[in-house]
Every structure is written in C-alpha cells, then in structure tokens.
Amino acid sequence: MSEQPSTPLTRLLHRLDLQQLDRDLFLGDPGRGPGRLFGGLVAAQSLVAAARTVEQGEVHSLHAYFIRPGQHAVPIQFAVHRIRDGRTFATRRVVAHQAGEGIFSLEASFTIPEEGISHQDPMPQAPPPGGLPDWDLIRVDRTEANERWARSGPIEIRACDPEAAKSKGPVQPFRQVWMLPRGEMPADPVMHAAVLTFASDRGMLSTVARMHGIARNVSATASLDHAIWFHRPPRWESWLLYTTASHAAHNSRALIFGTMYGEHGELLASVAQEGLVRGPRA
DSSP: OOOOOOOHHHHHHHHHSOEEEETTEEEEOOOOOSSSOOHHHHHHHHHHHHHTTOSSOEEEEEEEEEOSOOOTTSOEEEEEEEEEEOSSEEEEEEEEEETTEEEEEEEEEEEOOOOOOOOOOOOOOOOOSTTOOBHHHHOTTOOHHHHHHHHHOSEEEEESOHHHHHOSSOOOSEEEEEEEESSOOOSOHHHHHHHHHHHHTSSHHHHHHGGGTOOGGGSEEEEEEEEEEESSOOOOSSOEEEEEEEEEEETTEEEEEEEEEETTSOEEEEEEEEEEEEOOOO
16 A cells, blocks of 8 residues: 655644553654744644543643743653543643653643533634735745745645735734645544644744834744633634734733634634743844
C-alpha cells in the first residue's frame, strides 16, 4: 500500500499523535525548523496527552502557562497528573519537559455533555473568506517565518481587513481573520480540539504590538499564558471566524481576548492570552 502524500496538515497531525511511554507519560516530536518552537504546538500536544488519559467526556476548557521557549528537533515528554475523575467532570494536569526542563504546563477539564441553559453573543459582521488575501503575506510586520506559514503552514488564514493589516501606522487593537485547516480532518474529536488549540495561538500578540507601532521582527514578544473555553464540541471542518481584541496592557504585558465562530454563526470557543510585548531596546 502506497504512503499518503505529506501535507502541512498531515505533518501536524503526525506530531499530535503522541507515543505513549507509560500509563501517564507521552513523548512528542516537535519537528524541525528555525527559531524557537511555536507555543501553540506544545499546547496542542499537551491537550492530546491529557485527553488520552480520560475515558469519557470531551474537553471544555484549558488553562496553560508558557514557561520556557521550546526547541525544534528535541523530543518533548508530557507527564500527565490525574487530578480528578468525577461523574461529570475530569481534571488533568500536564507538564511538558524538554532536555530535562519544564517548558509548559497545562490544566484541562473534561465533561460529559448535558442539556441545560444556552445563549451567546451574535457573530460579528465580517466579509466572507472567499477572495480575501492571506494574512501572513500582507501583514506589515511579516517576516520570513510568516512567508513560510503562508506557503507551508497547516492552517490557512485570511485577513478580513487587509488595509489594517498592511497599515504601517498604529491601528486599533483588533483583528479579524478566517481560519481553515489545509486538508481533511480525521474523525477523532481530540484532534479537532488540538488543531483548534494550535491555531488559537496564531496572531494574538500582533493584535497588540501594532497598536503601539511595534514591529514584531524588531521587538521581544512572548506568550505568557493561554486559556480556551470550548462552548461546543469542536468540529473543525469549515471556515471559522477568529476575532481578537485587547482591552488593557501595562508593564509590557498585554491581555488579549478572542472568540471563534463557525461559519453559520455558532460560538465555538472563547480564548484569552496574556503576552509580553516589548519595543526595541535603545
């Protein structure tokens, strides 16, 4: 039987398919590449490790800290701690280690679906994704890494406001993009949640940096923590609208909130991240 062709999405899914070393210990491959490891990958792998120890239920939230920058080509060990297994909720803690040091920690909660209250804000207005440009190619602060993302990244990202993305002057701390996996997703719901987690880390800090006229290629930026609340079981098979906005920043730390809507208007997830945003040093 011939091997399936390698695509950006299949390579990501391969890295999310962790090797189980022991009951609660997993090994992940970060892949090869330049620069520091993308934090969204470590978050997604950590979520997979947690989910593989839960017998029933689906993820409904995660809260994580980026402790140290990750490295390419160095395997990552994920140690899972079983905090609670209740009738409705299960809680897991995961610590990711690389080269003997902790680089990431995550707590995730899983639940069994039940009937109950339901409401949401309406989906914000946005132009349809068809015909919109690739966000990584038009953003004014793009780097070689952004061009690689546009060519070979597993997630397609289209800018809803191309003029704002291309503006060299300070802009409002607000961003809207459409996102879609570049290929067919597997049936496994854990993979849908993991790929969505991976994508949720894209572009949050640029939402803030450009407000202050800070180009990310000459500044120091880093994600500090990250949280996601999954309002519905994540099934990512069509375009989703990702809106991010920042309401506060101080002491070089910015807080960014995000919402992810399905193409038919259903609110899939809410996201929050605090990040370090420093301008170029004199």
